[in-house]
Amino acid sequence: MTKEEVLKIIEDERLTKYNWFEYPKLREDETVIFQKDNKWCVCVTSERAGIMFGTDFYYDTESEALERFLFRLRAGNKVEEMAIRRRAKK
Helix, strand or coil, X not given: CCHHHHHHHHHHHCCCCEEECCCCCCCCCCEEXXXXXXXXXXXXXXXXXXXXXXXXXXXXXXXXHHHHHHHHHHHHHHHHHHHHHHHHHC
16 A cells, blocks of 8 residues: 555545644644654554554554554544534434
């Protein structure tokens, strides 16, 4: 998987709440991908914009990291959509 492919999927699926290689500029409640020391990290931030304990995983290849990033981003967006639907029903 390439950066271009992931960016196209993000656009096509209208995925939100992500940080695309902007480390260390973190914002709250987002899925993050960045490169550090020749490794790629994928993690999630908390409501205080810090990396949540145990969510940071490092990969040897960019392709692996991009696949994991997309998986987590999609999951996070689904959770957000469900929360919005739940609030709308009340």
